[in-house]
Amino acid sequence: MSDALLRTPFPERAGAALKDTFLQEALKIATTKFIDLRKQSFAGFPQGEALRDRARAIKEATLQHLDVHLERLADNVERLGGRVHWASTAEEAREMVLRLCRDRGVRMAVKSKSMATEEIDLNEALEHAGITPIETDLGEYIIQLAHEKPSHIIAPAIHKTKGQVAELFSRELRGEFPADPEVLTAVARKALREKFLQADMGITGANFAVADTGTVVLVTNEGNGRMVTSLPRIHVALMGVEKVIPSMTDLVVFLAILARSATGQKLSSYTTLVRGPRRAGELEGPEEFHLILLDNGRSRQIASTLREALYCLRCGACLNVCPVYRQIGGHAYGYTYPGPIGILLTAMLKGNESVRELAHASSLCGACKDVCPVRIDIPRMLVELREHLDREKIAPWTERVVFKALRRLLLSPTAYRVSATVGRWVQRPFVRQGRLRGLPLVFGKWTKTRDLPPVAARTFRERWKELQ
Amino acid sequence: MTGRAEFIERIRREVSKTPGLFGASPAPRPADPAAAAETVRRELAERWPEALERFRAEFERVAGVFHRVPDLAAVPAAIGAIARGHGAKRLVTWDPVALGFDAAPELTRGGLEVVAARAGEEDEAARLRHREQAARAQIGVTGADFALGETGTLILLSGSGRPRSTSLLPDVHVAVFRRDRLLETLEQVGIMLEALHVDPDHTMSGAMSGAMPGAMINFITGPSRTADIELTLTRGVHGPKEVHAVFVEAP
Numbered sequence: 001m002s003d004a005l006l007r008t009p010f011p012e013r014a015g016a017a018l019k020d021t022f023l024q025e026a027l028k029i030a031t032t033k034f035i036d037l038r039k040q041s042f043a044g045f046p047q048g049e050a051l052r053d054r055a056r057a058i059k060e061a062t063l064q065h066l067d068v069h070l071e072r073l074a075d076n077v078e079r080l081g082g083r084v085h086w087a088s089t090a091e092e093a094r095e096m097v098l099r100l101c102r103d104r105g106v107r108m109a110v111k112s113k114s115m116a117t118e119e120i121d122l123n124e125a126l127e128h129a130g131i132t133p134i135e136t137d138l139g140e141y142i143i144q145l146a147h148e149k150p151s152h153i154i155a156p157a158i159h160k161t162k163g164q165v166a167e168l169f170s171r172e173l174r175g176e177f178p179a180d181p182e183v184l185t186a187v188a189r190k191a192l193r194e195k196f197l198q199a200d201m202g203i204t205g206a207n208f209a210v211a212d213t214g215t216v217v218l219v220t221n222e223g224n225g226r227m228v229t230s231l232p233r234i235h236v237a238l239m240g241v242e243k244v245i246p247s248m249t250d251l252v253v254f255l256a257i258l259a260r261s262a263t264g265q266k267l268s269s270y271t272t273l274v275r276g277p278r279r280a281g282e283l284e285g286p287e288e289f290h291l292i293l294l295d296n297g298r299s300r301q302i303a304s305t306l307r308e309a310l311y312c313l314r315c316g317a318c319l320n321v322c323p324v325y326r327q328i329g330g331h332a333y334g335y336t337y338p339g340p341i342g343i344l345l346t347a348m349l350k351g352n353e354s355v356r357e358l359a360h361a362s363s364l365c366g367a368c369k370d371v372c373p374v375r376i377d378i379p380r381m382l383v384e385l386r387e388h389l390d391r392e393k394i395a396p397w398t399e400r401v402v403f404k405a406l407r408r409l410l411l412s413p414t415a416y417r418v419s420a421t422v423g424r425w426v427q428r429p430f431v432r433q434g435r436l437r438g439l440p441l442v443f444g445k446w447t448k449t450r451d452l453p454p455v456a457a458r459t460f461r462e463r464w465k466e467l468q
Numbered sequence: 469m470t471g472r473a474e475f476i477e478r479i480r481r482e483v484s485k486t487p488g489l490f491g492a493s494p495a496p497r498p499a500d501p502a503a504a505a506e507t508v509r510r511e512l513a514e515r516w517p518e519a520l521e522r523f524r525a526e527f528e529r530v531a532g533v534f535h536r537v538p539d540l541a542a543v544p545a546a547i548g549a550i551a552r553g554h555g556a557k558r559l560v561t562w563d564p565v566a567l568g569f570d571a572a573p574e575l576t577r578g579g580l581e582v583v584a585a586r587a588g589e590e591d592e593a594a595r596l597r598h599r600e601q602a603a604r605a606q607i608g609v610t611g612a613d614f615a616l617g618e619t620g621t622l623i624l625l626s627g628s629g630r631p632r633s634t635s636l637l638p639d640v641h642v643a644v645f646r647r648d649r650l651l652e653t654l655e656q657v658g659i660m661l662e663a664l665h666v667d668p669d670h671t672m673s674g675a676m677s678g679a680m681p682g683a684m685i686n687f688i689t690g691p692s693r694t695a696d697i698e699l700t701l702t703r704g705v706h707g708p709k710e711v712h713a714v715f716v717e718a719p
Contacts, residue, residue: 009476011577026698029699033699035566063483064483064486065474066479066483067483067513068477070476070479071476074472076571077556078552080683084472084477086469086470086471086472086474087470088475088478092469092470095469100486113697135707136698138697138705139694139696142696142697147558155695155696155697155699157696157697158698158699160697161538161631161698161699162697162700165697181697181698181700182702183699184697185694185697185704186704188705189705189706190536192706193603193706196706197599197603212665213661213665221692221693221694221705222635222692222694222705222706222707223692223705223707223708224705226632226636226686226706226707226708227636227706227707229631229684230632230633230636230692232685233496241479247497247660247662248658248665249496249497249498249658249659249661249662251657251658251661252654252657253658255654255687256654263695265530265689266526266618266619266620266689267619267621267687267689267695269530269688269689269690269692269707270686270687270688270692270707271686271687272684272685272686272687273661273684273685273686273687274683274684276683277684278682279627279681279682279683279684280589280590280626281587281588281627281628282590282591282596282626282628282682282683283589283594283595283598283631284599284626284631284632284633285626285632285682285683285684289683293475295475295479299478299479300480300482301588302479302485302486303482303483303485303486307486310470310645313675319677322718326602339635353623414525429633438560449690451605
């Protein structure tokens with residue numbers, strides 16, 4: 001994400017999003033639709049709950065022996081004639097792609113949608129080196145033309161109207177195109193078909209990689225994933241190390257729940273299994289296959305607070321149900337991965353400093369945990385993250401002082417009783433229509449956008465004493 | 469740059485900090501995948517009509533067009549009818565050996581231009597020629613190695629005589645299959661994929677019939693689609709706008 005955007009503090013970014021009436025409408029329609037589709041899909045799928053448990057168990061077990069599974073994956077990819085590269089950092093991963101491009105004279109690369117390439121800012125690096133990256137997922141293509149960033153993991157351009165897309169295509173592709181999704185899709189099909197046929201390199205992420213067989217698995221709806229792995233002479237797949245799974249038996253467990261969680265489909269239109277470069281006797285397919293395994297802060301969490309975030313399948317279900325995401329959308333988060341899981345992934349990849357404010361962009365309602373296909377306990381990790389921010393003195397001092405005071409108060413029955421009595425007096429000027437509003441000093445930050453119930457006329461303890 | 473040893477060592481170190489934290493084990497794989505695949509085949513030999521009905525319903529639900537013909541001899545006419553329906557002039561197909569039938573003579577008599585891939589062709593000139601032909605064709609004809617009832621999915625293995633672009637570049641994809649290709653559940657697909665893995669020639673699963681296997685497997689569930697502009701469902705973004713399944717009744 002651009003530094004300029006990140007220099008604006010999160011509350012201002014969120015505030016701007018709240019005032020954007022189109023964004024508000026788009027978010028409401030999109031997230032509500034995704035929620036309904038998911039719900040319907042699981043309603044007619046009684047085995048879904050058991051499959052979610054199994055999927056979670058597979059992720060847990062795989063992580064427990066991640067080193068073994070990665071070595072197995074690498075051995076099998078190499079046996080099939082592919083090359084495996086090991087990237088500890090985003091910088092190393094970028095450098096590997098650039099070196100491949102340089103050594104092989106690559107001028108243009110077509111990309112299918114990949115959050116991992118977003119995470120390492122690959123497009124900027126390629127452009128800087130004089131190589132043209134072309135995003136081919138329709139949503140990603142739109143935002144690339146508009147020089148923006150994705151606002152949803154699976155629907156990157158939900159913040160744009162068809163009118164805006166028509167305007168953008170008319171300007172960038174030189175034509176007069178109506179604000180009709182069907183026409184605009186056809187325009188993109190034609191423009192991108194040429195690119196698929198010309199490009200030297202196809203770049204993809206990976207939804208899964210099967211260690212047993214050395215297979216990289218891509219799940220797409222548009223068919224661009226198939227194009228970029230079938231037509232260019234080189235295929236580069238970039239994946240986070242946590243995407244490895246042991247076997248094909250495991251793969252079908254994930255396939256059964258991934259698309260249902262994301263779009264409510266039983267399966268996405270295309271599930272593409274790639275085993276290395278094209279085989280002898282095969283007419284089409286790349287002559288070279290490269291797999292880049294990306295760590296970038298992931299391994300640090302295997303035995304740490306954010307471990308469960310490594311189970312994430314990137315389906316986007318937790319975004320749709322999150323009361324915060326539904327209001328502010330993906331851009332306000334400011335980083336590659338938005339939504340509840342995005343806060344945890346940002347902490348993992350960019351360090352705790354970067355989520356000083358974001359860690360609080362959650363009401364801890366637990367809706368995310370309920371819909372997560374692998375039942376990631378996001379609220380628990382957010383609370384732990386807040387604890388860490390406090391302990392590492394990353395949280396603002398006012399917040400730390402308030403919570404320390406609160407802790408003292410709640411630990412001592414006397415202090416609690418006294419504070420209730422004092423509070424009843426102090427709150428008087430601020431109680432309007434039965435709610436606390438417009439508090440002074442730092443407390444005003446809370447009541448600026450919400451109200452609070454006042455301290456009751458008689459506390460529970462007082463009433464309890466009378467009942468005795 | 470990080471080397472493999474250093475990279476793995478770091479992960480091993482982190483992993484070793486969590487001994488016994490999680491007792492889960494991965495999903496059990498079939499002990500003998502070939503035998504498990506054989507069992508599935510035997511069961512489906514009895515139950516195929518139900519699997520076919522499920523496939524038809526699910527395939528139509530994802531906007532697939534289902535056809536049923538009595539035998540292989542009726543396939544060219546079915547393809548011809550689809551072509552006429554689209555005003556199509558040009559077709560590309562898999563190698564007739566991989567398909568199990570040769571539709572070219574009849575379709576050509578009907579005025580269509582048919583280009584069939586040839587097993588063994590793999591040089592650069594052939595590759596470019598085929599790509600050009602596939603990109604110009606309105607219809608691509610393939611077989612299907614599996615047809616999955618649970619989701620209405622066609623599963624295609626690439627290989628010699630089975631180019632990847634036949635089912636991808638033309639506007640319309642037509643897949644032809646017989647009853648022995650039917651599966652009921654994703655779980656059975658898992659068993660077949662395990663069997664393919666231990667048996668690279670794909671003889672046990674009945675797929676490929678001895679042809680050289682390629683590096684790609686595609687699960688195709690309906691036409692190419694997107695909802696990226698205002699969540700409006702639109703078909704035929706990059707891949708086919710229509711998918712047809714032609715079921716051949718005769719075993």
